[in-house]
Amino acid sequence: MNIKEFIAKRVAQELKDGNVVNLGIGLPTMVASFVTDDKDITFQSENGMLGLGPAPKEGEEDFDLTNAGGMPITMSTDGVCFDSATSFGIIRGGHVDITVLGSLQVDEKGNISNWIIPGKMVPGMGGAMDLVVGAKKVIVAMTHTAKGKMKILKKCTLPFTAVNQVNMIVTELGVMEITPEGILLTEIAPDTTVEQVQEVTEAKLIISDNLKTMNV
Amino acid sequence: MNIKEFIAKRVAQELKDGNVVNLGIGLPTMVASFVTDDKDITFQSENGMLGLGPAPKEGEEDFDLTNAGGMPITMSTDGVCFDSATSFGIIRGGHVDITVLGSLQVDEKGNISNWIIPGKMVPGMGGAMDLVVGAKKVIVAMTHTAKGKMKILKKCTLPFTAVNQVNMIVTELGVMEITPEGILLTEIAPDTTVEQVQEVTEAKLIISDNLKTMNV
Amino acid sequence: MKKIIDKSEFISKLKNGMSIMVGGFMVVGTPENLIEEIVKSDIKDLTIICNDAGLPNKGVGKLISAGKVKKLIASHIGLNPEAGKRMSEGTMEVELVPQGTLVEQIRSGGAGLGGFLTPTGLGTIVQEGKEIIEVEGEKFLLEKPLKADIALLLGHKVDEKGNTIYSKTTRNFNPMMATACEIVIVEAREVVSIGDLNPDNIVTPHIFVDYIVKGDK
């Protein structure tokens, strides 16, 4: 299991039976493959469908049925297709229980910056701003740092995707919850110390009295 | 042909090939039966359908397919059903060319009052406010007076359905257009004088230089 | 999760004083079996949101005639003289809303919008107490979103998961109401197996439907 798989597998534990979940492109997409069979999870794709099935076999792709990255997918038997206005009605209307997405930066106020590096990379926000504002729970799934740079900050330096919306951060080093008091470290990776996590986290971590080891 | 049929038949002449038309309950509903076969008219019903067909035969009614009065109808082969939000998107969005409706009062500014007589009759506005505001052309089809009371006024005395929206009035006595200068009488019923029309019209009529006799 | 419940379990979801959106347009598309259960129950003081007041002995009109409606939000009550009578007497409060505004308020409620700007009602008594906002020289009324505790809908075919399609003009307000309520209950004319409905034709996705009550075909 590589780092990304480790993170995705831990995020999968957050998904509860009956949840409607939207997974972002990249690492978050991997979460689906770690959901255990005892849970009935409905995956929403913002381009207009509910009910993601297993990845299609090579040669059997249906190019009319894709995810928000434009990649062919399959649909579960209870699947539904709809237009983008309906899709974002679902998203903004609070009908998605959990959205999982990657990020460039997150800060202790739950602010998130993941759509633009001015002057360098301007992919656009796509559906991220709506997802982060609309979903009941926002989980950021990302590597703890990027090329040695810290990503969990006191205050995001990049333009915000949304303000005060992140609920949880899952990295290869730990699980963190955004609380009114700041970032609460609730779980820590095996063979890792709190000091090691703090060292690569700009925001001051609050350590849970009940700190557990990530069980992935 | 009774008075109502006379009015409905004259209104039918206003419908142009290709038009999308919404007909109100009562007299306006009768307009459909006077549309000549050389015109392809699509009738919209605000409860959620396009493509009204001929009236259903007795015993063959489909109670899942009704007009805005709740009466069974039939659908043309090109018919479409949709929800009420889509229906009023069509209406408010200017996709209905002509709406024909009855009224209690109309005035020389194109104001219309047809949904409430305070303290007496409060049916509600239904879809009328949206239709009158949204349709490209608003035709009021009604008897010129009601129980001896004038209905075409200098200023409506009943609460407005909408302000400055009426384009044309068709009654058993004539055809009138609402212009910035006032109400222009463009056609007059056979065997009727301008004086006779003015006598039962509170608003001062402007008489068209080109006044024609209604050819119904 | 088992969504299919019987009529007695249905009634257990309701409480006095709740706000209930009821699908249907002049009783077409109204879940009559659910209405009938409420009439037979002790539930009262309801706020009903529906396109209209139904007929005296059909649709939400039955709830009105049974004295169970404290407040009605609708676009039209003209076909139900009983509703007009109770409104004049003051035994039922009635809020009249233009039809296009009413359905859009419900859609806004379900879609997480804070409201919308409409030209409908400008210069009329509908405008009273509402903010007027000018956009590019045109005036609009700001209308707010509408939500409720419960939605009662009539589905034509409903799969066991809750995916719903509607028949012809019975669709009307039903799909919007499905999005705007805490608990959504569909009376199903027919319950079909998961997979029986074409994903392109489903109008209300299963995630909106909490309970299914089998009605008459």
Add this chain to the structure above:
Amino acid sequence: MKKIIDKSEFISKLKNGMSIMVGGFMVVGTPENLIEEIVKSDIKDLTIICNDAGLPNKGVGKLISAGKVKKLIASHIGLNPEAGKRMSEGTMEVELVPQGTLVEQIRSGGAGLGGFLTPTGLGTIVQEGKEIIEVEGEKFLLEKPLKADIALLLGHKVDEKGNTIYSKTTRNFNPMMATACEIVIVEAREVVSIGDLNPDNIVTPHIFVDYIVKGDK
């Protein structure tokens, strides 16, 4: 009215400088045949409204690569480096809009609304220059409607009158765009007879469709 036109007649509907909405999401649901005709034509200086920038050699990306796009309004351009390059160079103006806001702006344009209130973008640079309106203690951005001269859509089955259904996730922005443009042109994978489509399943009613161009199946 005869709605079915050929590709050369299609091009005659376009003019330099027009605003064009193009259906599709990461090129899925984009009318490639119509795009190809524009690439081959002299048409230029277009404002393109699309969910994204397509791919360099597919979808609206082809128009961008051909230098025909003066301005792009989209939610995402990340999969098309050519779009990013032209944006940085200043040879193409890009306006980035949150996806849910973009589609709702188009819906508002088509539905005669003056705009809507959304929580999306609050506190971000999307908020710049926009009115903030408070409704029951919550803040929202006022977003305005969006319309265009032409809509280019991809229909899966289109009847001769213009009634259109879409296939799976090719639907995306297509139905909203159909309502918000002066001239609506559908590339039909398959043209069927009037009456072949079930009225309950039609997504875009014929009254929105001005022209049909036969595409590839």
